[in-house]
Amino acid sequence: MNRGIWRLVARRDFWVRIRERSFVISTLINLAVISTIIMIRAVGGGGDGEASYRIGVVSDGGDEDRIAALADVVPGVRARVLSFSGEDAARAAVAAGHVDGALIDQSLVVDEVAPAQLVQLAQLAVAAEQQDVILDRYQVTSQDRDVLRSGPRLKVESLQPGDPNRSQNEAIAFVGMILLYGQLFGYGVWVASGVLEEKSSRVVEILLAAMRARQLMAGKIVGIGLLGLAQLVFIGGFAIALALVTGAIDLPGSAASIALLDVGYFVLAFAFYASLFAVAGALVSRMEELQNVLVPVNLVIIVSFFISISALSNPDSPLVRVASILPTSSALAMPVRIVVGVALWWEVALSVVLSIASTLLLIPLAGRAYAGAVLRTGGRVKLREAWRAHA
Amino acid sequence: MLELIGLSRRFGDVVALDDVSFNVPEGELVGFVGRNGSGKTTTMRITLGVLDAHAGEVRWRGEPADAGARRRFGYMPEERGLYPRMRVHEQLVYLARLHGVDHAEAGRRATELFETLEVDAKPTDRVESLSLGNQQRVQLAAALVHEPVLLVLDEPFSGLDPTGVDVLAGVLARQAKERGVPVVFSSHQLELVERLCDRVVLIERGHVLAQGPIDELRASRMQNLLRIEVAGADERWFDVLPGVQLERALARGVVLELTDGADTQRVLDLARQQGEVLHFSKVQPTLSELFREVVQA
Numbered sequence: 001m002n003r004g005i006w007r008l009v010a011r012r013d014f015w016v017r018i019r020e021r022s023f024v025i026s027t028l029i030n031l032a033v034i035s036t037i038i039m040i041r042a043v044g045g046g047g048d049g050e051a052s053y054r055i056g057v058v059s060d061g062g063d064e065d066r067i068a069a070l071a072d073v074v075p076g077v078r079a080r081v082l083s084f085s086g087e088d089a090a091r092a093a094v095a096a097g098h099v100d101g102a103l104i105d106q107s108l109v110v111d112e113v114a115p116a117q118l119v120q121l122a123q124l125a126v127a128a129e130q131q132d133v134i135l136d137r138y139q140v141t142s143q144d145r146d147v148l149r150s151g152p153r154l155k156v157e158s159l160q161p162g163d164p165n166r167s168q169n170e171a172i173a174f175v176g177m178i179l180l181y182g183q184l185f186g187y188g189v190w191v192a193s194g195v196l197e198e199k200s201s202r203v204v205e206i207l208l209a210a211m212r213a214r215q216l217m218a219g220k221i222v223g224i225g226l227l228g229l230a231q232l233v234f235i236g237g238f239a240i241a242l243a244l245v246t247g248a249i250d251l252p253g254s255a256a257s258i259a260l261l262d263v264g265y266f267v268l269a270f271a272f273y274a275s276l277f278a279v280a281g282a283l284v285s286r287m288e289e290l291q292n293v294l295v296p297v298n299l300v301i302i303v304s305f306f307i308s309i310s311a312l313s314n315p316d317s318p319l320v321r322v323a324s325i326l327p328t329s330s331a332l333a334m335p336v337r338i339v340v341g342v343a344l345w346w347e348v349a350l351s352v353v354l355s356i357a358s359t360l361l362l363i364p365l366a367g368r369a370y371a372g373a374v375l376r377t378g379g380r381v382k383l384r385e386a387w388r389a390h391a
Numbered sequence: 392m393l394e395l396i397g398l399s400r401r402f403g404d405v406v407a408l409d410d411v412s413f414n415v416p417e418g419e420l421v422g423f424v425g426r427n428g429s430g431k432t433t434t435m436r437i438t439l440g441v442l443d444a445h446a447g448e449v450r451w452r453g454e455p456a457d458a459g460a461r462r463r464f465g466y467m468p469e470e471r472g473l474y475p476r477m478r479v480h481e482q483l484v485y486l487a488r489l490h491g492v493d494h495a496e497a498g499r500r501a502t503e504l505f506e507t508l509e510v511d512a513k514p515t516d517r518v519e520s521l522s523l524g525n526q527q528r529v530q531l532a533a534a535l536v537h538e539p540v541l542l543v544l545d546e547p548f549s550g551l552d553p554t555g556v557d558v559l560a561g562v563l564a565r566q567a568k569e570r571g572v573p574v575v576f577s578s579h580q581l582e583l584v585e586r587l588c589d590r591v592v593l594i595e596r597g598h599v600l601a602q603g604p605i606d607e608l609r610a611s612r613m614q615n616l617l618r619i620e621v622a623g624a625d626e627r628w629f630d631v632l633p634g635v636q637l638e639r640a641l642a643r644g645v646v647l648e649l650t651d652g653a654d655t656q657r658v659l660d661l662a663r664q665q666g667e668v669l670h671f672s673k674v675q676p677t678l679s680e681l682f683r684e685v686v687q688a
Contacts, residue, residue: 202472
């Protein structure tokens with residue numbers, strides 16, 4: 001008769017919290033952090049892994065044309081040439097960081113360390129100057145010179161071709177993982193403190209007169225989970241839009257699919273963790289005690305997070321593979337492995353199945369512990385007592 | 392009518408309730424009396440379905456009380472509680488909706504209760520910002536907002552000032568007499584129970600020791616006691632009468648116990664010969680006396 005009552009609970013938890021100052025602040029902080037990361041990347045120059053250098057030259061030396069002509073000969077390098085009136089001006093520009101290096105009298109002047117690609121480019125420019133002298137001597141036509149300069153390019157053939165977008169996707173996956181970690185943690189704690197709020201204010205007894213403990217727990221998890229999901233989607237959408245506008249990324253398609261992946265895994269992981277957080281909240285009676293009961297759950301999430309960070313550099317290590325399948329850590333580790341393309345289809349399927357199965361197994365167990373603990377005010381309730389209280 | 396039939400409940404090895412049975416008829420106020428830890432709260436929680444019984448049954452209007460029936464019950468737990476940071480009106484609407492009232496109707500009733508209970512607050516105030524007295528009124532409103540078909544209140548009078556007691560007593564009486572709602576409440580204030588209730592249930596260590604209409608309980612325990620005050624009489628003026636014994640001496644006057652068919656009127660005649668009779672009445676045991684007697688037995 002009142003089977004849908006959990007929806008009322010979910011609606012309250014959603015709408016009460018969305019108006020809370022802490023929600024607004026956490027959204028703003030998230031947006032600020034994400035924006036900062038994106039802006040740094042945008043200023044750092046594009047997402048396609050091509051290096052771009054500004055090179056200063058002293059005008060009328062002929063270097064200007066040569067460098068411009070050579071720029072597309074060196075693979076993965078883009079050059080912008082800036083002319084200066086004299087040697088001093090060029091050196092000053094290097095010191096001030098206006099250019100990455102200056103070519104002066106066949107020497108490359110840099111501020112600290114010269115990037116290899118810049119050296120390569122400068123070397124070619126210097127060599128070209130030498131060649132010009134010799135070519136002039138034999139009066140080689142300009143057509144032949146062009147053939148010589150832009151002539152047959154070196155082809156690179158790789159036996160294991162990597163995804164050219166890998167670094168960009170990795171970056172997006174990394175940001176997604178950090179977001180997901182924050183959401184899991186933050187909204188899990190919100191579930192726990194929401195349960196505790198009802199317990200410590202004793203309103204829970206009135207609520208339990210209108211519904212079963214399990215319905216109350218389910219409603220709270222759904223309400224807070226939906227809020228976390230809404231915030232994740234909002235922040236993710238904002239991040240992708242900002243990244244596209246600023247040019248920090250240029251792959252809207254893969255960014256969107258990574259975002260979808262994260263959203264899907266958030267739902268799975270939140271469903272898994274939320275009932276644990278709910279039980280933790282039901283075990284204690286005061287806010288100060290909450291941190292202590294949360295330690296085991298928090299620890300598992302933090303360990304999962306660090307394993308997942310290692311997945312970025314080493315996505316196929318045995319530890320990362322196991323972590324990406326277990327429901328405790330799959331949400332953080334698996335998206336990274338999928339994005340870099342090492343996850344096998346059965347691993348993905350297994351992680352999803354395990355996550356759903358363990359959640360379905362956990363909910364009745366957690367529901368019983370929650371029901372046994374939530375009416376016991378006073379000190380901290382032991383898990384075993386809570387389990388037995390309901391019998 | 393609410394019927395509790397053979398309720399039993401243990402907590403670990405502790406037996407909290409053992410075969411508790413009593414009824415709360417339509418339109419009656421039933422006082423639920425017992426010492427702390429005697430099982431009142433457990434009984435009420437089982438009635439509301441907050442706690443499960445290990446044996447026995449709660450019946451409502453002749454049927455086993457299911458979730459649907461219980462949803463229409465009204466409950467005020469001993470441990471008062473509302474969401475401290477939720478706005479008053481919004482909170483009442485939410486609680487009404489949990490009990491199956493639709494949104495518009497819930498809003499109307501919340502507003503109405505604000506007036507009838509004279510809650511001195513704005514509907515948008517947060518509960519934590521209200522004075523204690525107003526919080527208690529909102530708590531009562533929370534129990535009434537879905538127009539319950541049964542009211543179960545755990546120590547509703549504790550912590551109320553005399554005005555609050557009167558307001559609550561009036562509300563409960565109206566619920567019972569005007570809306571015909573069965574009302575059961577627990578209280579340690581036995582004078583209050585005596586004044587308000589039609590029936591009383593007396594519980595001790597999980598057992599119902601006595602129950603029934605207060606007058607009947609009294610009559611069943613009524614000894615033939617007279618309280619007499621005579622100005623200027625001898626201390627033992629009644630000794631000459633057969634079958635009359637001193638039950639206890641009061642600061643002014645005495646309480647006499649009449650046995651073996653001793654005649655009340657002869658006692659009065661003798662008293663009048665002793666001097667001016669200032670007081671002469673049959674002594675009815677108060678609920679407190681009944682309570683002590685039953686609990687000590």
